[in-house]
Amino acid sequence: MLELQNVSLNFEASKDSFDDGIHHVLRDVSFKLYENETLGIIGRNGVGKTTMLRIMADILGPTSGTVIKYPGKTASLLTIGLGHKPDLSGRDNALLSSMLQGASKAEAQSYLEEIKAFSELGDSFEEPVKTYSAGMKSRLGFTTALLTHVDILLVDEVLSVGDAEFRAKAEQAMRERISGDQTVVFVSHTDAQVKSLCDRVIWIDEGRLRLEGEPEFVLSEYRDSLRQ
Amino acid sequence: MTLNHYFSLIDVQARMLLKADTSKYKLGVLWWFLEPLMWVCVFYIVFALILDNGEKSGDFIVFLAVGKFAFIWYSKTVVQASGSIVSSQGLIGKVKMPKSIWPMSAVQESLYRQSTVYLLMVFLLAVFGIYPALSWLWMLPVLLVMYLFIVASSLVGAYLVCMVRDFQKFIPLGMTFLLFTSGIFWDVRDVKNAEKADWLLTLNPLAFLIDTHRQVLMYKGSPDLAHLLVLGVVCCAVIVAMVYLMRRYTHYLALKVLT
Numbered sequence: 001m002l003e004l005q006n007v008s009l010n011f012e013a014s015k016d017s018f019d020d021g022i023h024h025v026l027r028d029v030s031f032k033l034y035e036n037e038t039l040g041i042i043g044r045n046g047v048g049k050t051t052m053l054r055i056m057a058d059i060l061g062p063t064s065g066t067v068i069k070y071p072g073k074t075a076s077l078l079t080i081g082l083g084h085k086p087d088l089s090g091r092d093n094a095l096l097s098s099m100l101q102g103a104s105k106a107e108a109q110s111y112l113e114e115i116k117a118f119s120e121l122g123d124s125f126e127e128p129v130k131t132y133s134a135g136m137k138s139r140l141g142f143t144t145a146l147l148t149h150v151d152i153l154l155v156d157e158v159l160s161v162g163d164a165e166f167r168a169k170a171e172q173a174m175r176e177r178i179s180g181d182q183t184v185v186f187v188s189h190t191d192a193q194v195k196s197l198c199d200r201v202i203w204i205d206e207g208r209l210r211l212e213g214e215p216e217f218v219l220s221e222y223r224d225s226l227r228q
Numbered sequence: 229m230t231l232n233h234y235f236s237l238i239d240v241q242a243r244m245l246l247k248a249d250t251s252k253y254k255l256g257v258l259w260w261f262l263e264p265l266m267w268v269c270v271f272y273i274v275f276a277l278i279l280d281n282g283e284k285s286g287d288f289i290v291f292l293a294v295g296k297f298a299f300i301w302y303s304k305t306v307v308q309a310s311g312s313i314v315s316s317q318g319l320i321g322k323v324k325m326p327k328s329i330w331p332m333s334a335v336q337e338s339l340y341r342q343s344t345v346y347l348l349m350v351f352l353l354a355v356f357g358i359y360p361a362l363s364w365l366w367m368l369p370v371l372l373v374m375y376l377f378i379v380a381s382s383l384v385g386a387y388l389v390c391m392v393r394d395f396q397k398f399i400p401l402g403m404t405f406l407l408f409t410s411g412i413f414w415d416v417r418d419v420k421n422a423e424k425a426d427w428l429l430t431l432n433p434l435a436f437l438i439d440t441h442r443q444v445l446m447y448k449g450s451p452d453l454a455h456l457l458v459l460g461v462v463c464c465a466v467i468v469a470m471v472y473l474m475r476r477y478t479h480y481l482a483l484k485v486l487t
Contacts (some may be wrong), residue, residue, distance in 0.1 A: 092244055
């Protein structure tokens with residue numbers, strides 16, 4: 001589906017930091033993503049996981065190396081609360097988010113009732129989002145995001161949403177998506193989630209690919225390295 | 229992204245921006261009329277009450293209002309659009325979008341908002357005894373070129389601010405410069421040196437467009453069509469070039485915004 005070949009990404013940082021002011025976020029990363037699989041990405045904060053997802057989503061381009069994607073395949077990030085404006089109602093925000101995720105206006109409008117039902121927001125759906133609690137916001141955001149239709153879904157740590165009841169529902173919905181024929185790349189710091197959802201895991205350390213393989217094996221190596 | 233999706237997204241974004249903005253204020257939509265009306269009041273106080281020289285102060289208020297309202301459309305849009313890519317940082321890190329979508333949404337929002345200002349302009353002209361006439365149809369090409377000029381300026385501004393953030397500091401200064409050089413408080417046609425006036429109208433499209441607004445609306449004249457056409461074509465070329473640059477450097481722009 002998608003292949004990264006020797007991908008590196010640098011940008012200019014302030015003069016005295018990093019290598020003479022050049023920040024190397026990714027260094028020579030290569031891996032393949034296969035159809036229908038769920039690939040986990042683990043690693044400490046700031047090692048380039050999000051940057052890698054952004055490159056896969058074609059938001060950023062590599063400084064060197066190539067990204068090969070099957071023609072016609074789309075990849076996008078699952079984002080909670082995309083472009084939400086606090087002064088707008090839940091309904092308007094859901095419409096805007098859906099369109100930013102690539103839905104046409106008619107498609108976006110057809111999702112609205114489904115979003116209202118799944119998020120269980122009831123009459124609050126018509127109220128400005130600024131009056132929502134944090135949990136209500138994430139319910140709206142997650143439900144809208146879940147309706148994204150892409151070939152490759154890139155997930156950056158978003159499963160911890162809402163109260164316990166909604167979280168279970170969200171995880172269930174996510175699991176259904178993943179176990180279907182959706183190709184997923186999944187960044188997570190939760191071992192249990194990685195073990196239960198991913199088919200394969202890659203471990204990124206300081207911008208390099210450190211290890212790739214079975215979830216159990218890669219996770220245990222990763223945990224060992226953190227203990228040292 | 230299809231062209232249809234592109235334009236409907238711009239439209240929805242613009243409407244949502246307006247909706248969010250109006251819901252913030254108690255008087256809501258009324259502000260669209262109140263704000264330009266307050267400008268007129270300021271003009272009235274300064275030019276009809278304080279500086280009243282006893283003759284034709286009404287004409288001068290209309291003269292000012294037409295110039296100022298056209299200028300407001302330009303300056304507000306370009307200021308807003310120039311910062312639009314940089315201020316959409318959160319979204320740019322999350323979705324792949326043509327970068328021109330942000331300045332274009334700002335241009336569109338402004339277009340909807342300024343339509344009320346133009347309505348007020350028509351009302352004001354009527355109050356001072358200038359009624360709509362058939363020759364006002366000349367405003368259609370004038371407004372079209374004005375719009376193209378605004379789009380071109382907005383795209384250039386947004387691109388430059390994105391590339392070098394410092395450029396944002398120059399924009400308010402540039403607007404003040406244009407405020408004084410576009411013949412809003414004075415008439416370009418009063419410039420004694422004809423060569424100088426010509427230069428001004430050629431080099432500052434805004435001075436030309438504002439003068440054309442007045443010629444058509446106040447004096448029922450027709451615009452300098454050749455000048456208008458050339459300006460329109462140049463603006464179109466700039467727009468095409470900017471859209472191309474924004475596509476060509478879409479990754480670089482995203483990196484610039486995000487880092």
